Amino acid sequence: MEKVRIKLLFLGHPRHEIDKKKLLGLKSKYFEVVGIESKEKLPEAKKNDGFLDVEYSVKEVSSMVGSPKNNDITFAIMNYRYDDGFYLHRLNPNAVCLSISGVDQLLLNNSISLENFIIKNIYEVVALSFALDSVCSEEAYNIVHVDTRGCLFDMNGDKFDIIYNTESPCICNECKSFINGKNIPEGFVSGLEKELKKIRKPLLSRVETFIKKYPLFSIGLTLFSSFLISVLASLFVEYLKLNVKFTELLTSILVCASNS
Ligand SMILES: [Zn+2]
Secondary structure: OOOOEEEEEEEEEOOOOOHHHHOOOOOOEEEEEEEEEEEEOOOOOOOOOOOOOOEEEEEHHHHHHOOOOOOEEEEEEOOOOOOOOOEEEEOOOOEEEEEEOOHHHHHHHHOOOOHHHHHHHHHHHHHHHHOOOOOOOOHHHHHHOOOOOOEEOEEEOOOHHHHHHHOOOOOOOHHHHHHHHHOOOOOOOHHHHHOOHHHHHHOHHHHHHHHHHHHHHHHHHHHHHHHHHHHHHHHHHHHHHHHHHHHHHHHHHHHHHHHO
């Protein structure tokens, strides 16, 4: 099985720091990140509606990203909006572009990293390139669904829904049967599901989220843990005392025995 080769391309000046090392080091059975490039100076957006925010059309982004000469897939990431409000567009069979403008604050407010959002979308593109003849195939519309199921293929028409399917997205039964009907490697769906579960917050963030979600339980658990630690500490001290007495007793017996 050949892995999909992904080349990351950052467009424009990043508004947030992104851990590129993490993205470059991604490990997957199905894809590899072969390089990261940046294009900081972008042409001026044609849309001029009097507002100061920058919005690009799909056509403009296509010409900025271009098409790789080999079979790699260019996965571009830009800090500007699309003029149609979507955040991910397939530009040609070998290039897609993800806009993180507008969704960045939504993710950060929900303690979801931009890196995880990028990784989730890389998986979506990789899954499409395995299941379909081309990333650009019209068949993609048969798998993406408008209702939000926490699935890798949720459309997220309402951008707020990305908070439900960025971390550990599932593959819903309908999508599973669609993919399994295609010419895919053996165990593809279960392998993909296993890797998707790894898209999650770091441990400290998960603990923080748990405490925020269950404050009373967390307080109870802290009190119980403190109680348990103090009981164990007392038992340990008693054990040490007994041990000292036992050693003293043993020494006395040995002294008596040697004197007699
Ligand atoms: Zn689905």
